[in-house]
Amino acid sequence: MKILVPIKRVVDYNVKVRPLSDNSNVDLNNVKMAVNPFCEIAVEEAVRLKESGAATEIIAVTVGTSASQEQLRTALALGCDRAILIESEENPEPLVIAKALAKIAEEENPDLIILGKQAIDGDNNQTGQMLSAILDLPQATFASNLVIEGQTANVTREIDGGLQTIKVNLPAIVTTDLRLNEPRYASLPNIMKAKKKELATKSINDLGIDTSARTEIISVELPPQRQAGIKVESVDELVDKLKNEAKAI
Amino acid sequence: MSILVIAEHDNTSIRPSTLNTIAAAKLLGDDIHLFVATNNSELPNSASTIENISKVIASIDDTLEHQLPEALAPMIKEIATSYSHVLAPATTFGKNLMPRASALLDSQQISDISGVIDQDTFKRPIYAGSCIATVKSNDSIKLITVRATAFDPVQLIGGSAAVESFDSVASNDKSEFVSEEIAKSDRPELTAADVIISGGRGMQSGDNFHLLETIADKLGAAVGASRAAVDAGFVPNDYQVGQTGKIVAPNLYIAVGISGAIQHLAGMKDSKVIVAINKDEDAPIFQVSDYGLVADLFNVLPELADKI
Numbered sequence: 001m002k003i004l005v006p007i008k009r010v011v012d013y014n015v016k017v018r019p020l021s022d023n024s025n026v027d028l029n030n031v032k033m034a035v036n037p038f039c040e041i042a043v044e045e046a047v048r049l050k051e052s053g054a055a056t057e058i059i060a061v062t063v064g065t066s067a068s069q070e071q072l073r074t075a076l077a078l079g080c081d082r083a084i085l086i087e088s089e090e091n092p093e094p095l096v097i098a099k100a101l102a103k104i105a106e107e108e109n110p111d112l113i114i115l116g117k118q119a120i121d122g123d124n125n126q127t128g129q130m131l132s133a134i135l136d137l138p139q140a141t142f143a144s145n146l147v148i149e150g151q152t153a154n155v156t157r158e159i160d161g162g163l164q165t166i167k168v169n170l171p172a173i174v175t176t177d178l179r180l181n182e183p184r185y186a187s188l189p190n191i192m193k194a195k196k197k198e199l200a201t202k203s204i205n206d207l208g209i210d211t212s213a214r215t216e217i218i219s220v221e222l223p224p225q226r227q228a229g230i231k232v233e234s235v236d237e238l239v240d241k242l243k244n245e246a247k248a249i
Numbered sequence: 250m251s252i253l254v255i256a257e258h259d260n261t262s263i264r265p266s267t268l269n270t271i272a273a274a275k276l277l278g279d280d281i282h283l284f285v286a287t288n289n290s291e292l293p294n295s296a297s298t299i300e301n302i303s304k305v306i307a308s309i310d311d312t313l314e315h316q317l318p319e320a321l322a323p324m325i326k327e328i329a330t331s332y333s334h335v336l337a338p339a340t341t342f343g344k345n346l347m348p349r350a351s352a353l354l355d356s357q358q359i360s361d362i363s364g365v366i367d368q369d370t371f372k373r374p375i376y377a378g379s380c381i382a383t384v385k386s387n388d389s390i391k392l393i394t395v396r397a398t399a400f401d402p403v404q405l406i407g408g409s410a411a412v413e414s415f416d417s418v419a420s421n422d423k424s425e426f427v428s429e430e431i432a433k434s435d436r437p438e439l440t441a442a443d444v445i446i447s448g449g450r451g452m453q454s455g456d457n458f459h460l461l462e463t464i465a466d467k468l469g470a471a472v473g474a475s476r477a478a479v480d481a482g483f484v485p486n487d488y489q490v491g492q493t494g495k496i497v498a499p500n501l502y503i504a505v506g507i508s509g510a511i512q513h514l515a516g517m518k519d520s521k522v523i524v525a526i527n528k529d530e531d532a533p534i535f536q537v538s539d540y541g542l543v544a545d546l547f548n549v550l551p552e553l554a555d556k557i
Contacts, residue, residue, distance in 0.1 A: 246539065
């Protein structure tokens with residue numbers, strides 16, 4: 001079984017992102033970048049499937065600027081076999097990313113595509129579902145458990161009310177939720193080995209897809225800030241404040 | 250042009266998130282239609298009393314019981330062509346379904362809007378709510394998911410919409426429903442609750458959540474949790490409040506033993522009144538709380554349960 005794992009380079013989750021001073025966009029100057037955490041979970045799941053013997057090859061792919069090679073090397077160090085960079089302008093929209101990934105999927109014919117449920121930059125939560133639509137394949141989103149059984153996958157999904165299990169025919173798209181697994185760290189020998197693995201580069205303009213942006217960012221602002229309130233000294237004082245001041249209970 | 254809202258429901262009743270979504274639709278136009286895909290032929294009639302909608306488009310078929318996106322998205326694609334906007338709640342239902350429909354319509358979805366500026370322009374949180382982006386869409390059919398807590402719900406009664414049927418049910422041989430574990434609780438749903446009491450890693454175990462439940466039952470509150478508490482296995486995933494869990498904005502949010510990681514704050518900082526109980530006086534949760542109590546939760550919770 002061949003697995004395609006699309007990943008994304010995003011701002012490290014520990015960075016507190018702020019708007020630019022002219023509010024035209026977010027300020028990404030000199031901030032630490034990393035593999036999107038949900039994508040790390042996707043890579044981990046693919047590597048575990050390979051370790052269990054269910055998968056034979058894992059291909060990491062990303063759509064982004066040449067700087068994204070760094071994240072592809074991380075994916076290779078974590079156990080992906082080869083990588084593809086689809087070089088594009090900064091911040092392509094999810095629909096463009098999905099169209100580009102669909103072209104790669106058509107070339108590679110993977111049995112399974114695993115990707116993160118959302119990137120922590122735009123928080124869009126779209127790419128996997130859009131890719132499924134374009135490829136006309138089933139989607140199993142927000143997965144917390146994945147079991148391959150022959151030509152099907154049983155996927156437990158985290159939904160608002162609890163958990164739902166569905167069965168999808170392969171090939172299928174799975175998007176990862178937080179509790180699917182705990183990703184490993186890349187070991188130093190594997191980081192060294194990853195430098196020798198194949199990393200192919202394609203231009204998004206050669207894929208024959210519409211790459212035009214459909215949306216414009218008008219402005220980016222800080223949300224209304226909450227003022228810190230007061231500290232109360234006792235439960236009595238808290239109950240009194242909630243009843244008589246906030247009238248919340 | 251008219252606005253189409255995709256109803257979220259459990260085949261028995263329309264979920265509250267749908268009512269918030271209709272409220273957002275009202276800001277875009279007056280002619281709002283509600284699409285109800287279900288196996289229950291009674292549901293569209295009961296939905297027709299929702300305020301502010303002029304038409305219910307009903308698709309009734311046994312195969313629609315679980316509303317899998319492989320079936321629903323092509324149906325939305327077909328219906329959507331007569332609308333300027335298609336809206337669904339940004340719940341796991343809407344998040345799963347809408348991007349699939351959006352790609353079929355070759356439209357770039359706008360996710361999780363928290364405000365409507367005009368027909369084309371919307372506000373939405375990015376980077377876990379650290380920033381709010383104002384985004385303009387140039388697509389002719391706009392697919393949008395709506396952050397429910399940002400819009401006050403319309404009423405379930407008071408309207409009298411016409412019910413029209415849409416019979417072209419899409420077949421789905423790609424995926425099938427296997428099972429569901431839905432938590433049954435007498436307490437209100439997190440996203441609809443007026444009061445929420447949430448526990449974090451400081452609760453130390455799932456057993457200790459009964460301390461929160463006692464208070465929740467007195468206040469008619471829902472019980473939530475931080476990601477740390479869910480990851481530690483104290484409570485199931487559906488308790489999680491945060492960037493990747495549920496977004497809530499109750500009148501009163503009581504955070505107990507929660508340090509206040511940005512990803513948790515992203516899910517609750519729009520609550521009207523926030524109370525934090527934590528023994529670490531430097532915990533970031535105190536920076537967003539109206540009333541902070543620095544104390545050991547195991548001493549405070551039983552006392553609080555007695556005194557409210």
